[in-house]
Amino acid sequence: MTGTLITVAPTGAEHAKTDVPNLPVTLEELVAEAVACEAAGAAMIHVHVRGADAAPTLDLGRLTDTVAALRERTNLVVQLSTGGAVTDPEADRLRVLEAMPDSASCTMGTVNFGDDVFMNRWEFVVELHRRMRERGIVPEYEIFDVGQLASLRRLLDEHGLPAGGKVHVDLVMGVPGGMPGDTETLVAALRALPAGASFSATGIGRTTLPVMLAALSAGGHLRVGMEDTVSFARGERVRDNAQLVERAAAFATLARRPPITPGQARELIGVAL
Ligand code: KMH
Numbered sequence: 001m002t003g004t005l006i007t008v009a010p011t012g013a014e015h016a017k018t019d020v021p022n023l024p025v026t027l028e029e030l031v032a033e034a035v036a037c038e039a040a041g042a043a044m045i046h047v048h049v050r051g052a053d054a055a056p057t058l059d060l061g062r063l064t065d066t067v068a069a070l071r072e073r074t075n076l077v078v079q080l081s082t083g084g085a086v087t088d089p090e091a092d093r094l095r096v097l098e099a100m101p102d103s104a105s106c107t108m109g110t111v112n113f114g115d116d117v118f119m120n121r122w123e124f125v126v127e128l129h130r131r132m133r134e135r136g137i138v139p140e141y142e143i144f145d146v147g148q149l150a151s152l153r154r155l156l157d158e159h160g161l162p163a164g165g166k167v168h169v170d171l172v173m174g175v176p177g178g179m180p181g182d183t184e185t186l187v188a189a190l191r192a193l194p195a196g197a198s199f200s201a202t203g204i205g206r207t208t209l210p211v212m213l214a215a216l217s218a219g220g221h222l223r224v225g226m227e228d229t230v231s232f233a234r235g236e237r238v239r240d241n242a243q244l245v246e247r248a249a250a251f252a253t254l255a256r257r258p259p260i261t262p263g264q265a266r267e268l269i270g271v272a273l
């Protein structure tokens with residue numbers, strides 16, 4: 001694939017609406033952002049939903065409605081987060097799959113997450129992988145630290161390829177407690193990728209641009225969005241998610257790997273057409 005898959009992660013579970021008023025938290029806000037991001041070059045959306053109080057939730061009804069609305073209004077590959085918020089119980093995180101998205105995230109290990117701990121026990125990871133395969137949902141393996149790539153290779157060796165037969169990894173770099181967001185670490189991670197895997201990368205906060213440029217130069221794909229950064233430049237808040245997608249699309253085009261379409265994204269990661 002010569003183009004660039006741009007995934008938008010518009011909301012996340014960490015930012016509060018009171019701190020970031022333009023964070024999309026209602027279904028209407030989320031769908032409007034998704035439509036604008038698709039027009040700007042995104043092909044996949046990584047979704048966390050919020051409740052009526054704007055707090056993160058894994059409510060199955062809301063997740064199901066969100067998948068339906070995104071499918072109706074966009075052609076984006078719809079990926080639900082099974083990571084949720086650090087406080088979400090495993091059972092709720094597994095239940096996310098019942099909303100039947102095209103894809104879902106699957107984090108490959110436990111990591112310190114700022115002052116919190118993002119728990120991903122081995123048995124839980126295996127269960128996520130198994131249930132996704134059973135339902136034909138394509139995983140995106142989320143990697144917060146380089147050692148988690150060894151766990152991914154173990155998972156594939158012991159439990160086989162995921163639904164769709166392709167392996168797609170997202171390197172989440174620059175989380176305090178995880179791997180740093182720099183070129184040296186990106187290269188180390190690429191050396192540890194399973195053979196034949198495709199990858200995207202995202203840099204949290206001020207690592208956004210260095211990670212984006214390093215990933216592009218290494219032939220990788222990009223994830224951007226207000227889940228990962230709410231500042232566009234020093235002292236300048238992000239206008240909206242489309243602004244981040246537009247910048248990623250511009251860099252990808254300059255690098256002669258322009259954004260791919262949602263159809264090409266399905267082919268890349270193995271989502272049934
Ligand atoms: N919110 C983080 C604790 C994922 O979406 O799978 C986990 C996260 C990863 O965002």
Ligand code: ZN
Nearest residue numbers: 012081083227
């Ligand atoms: Zn997420």
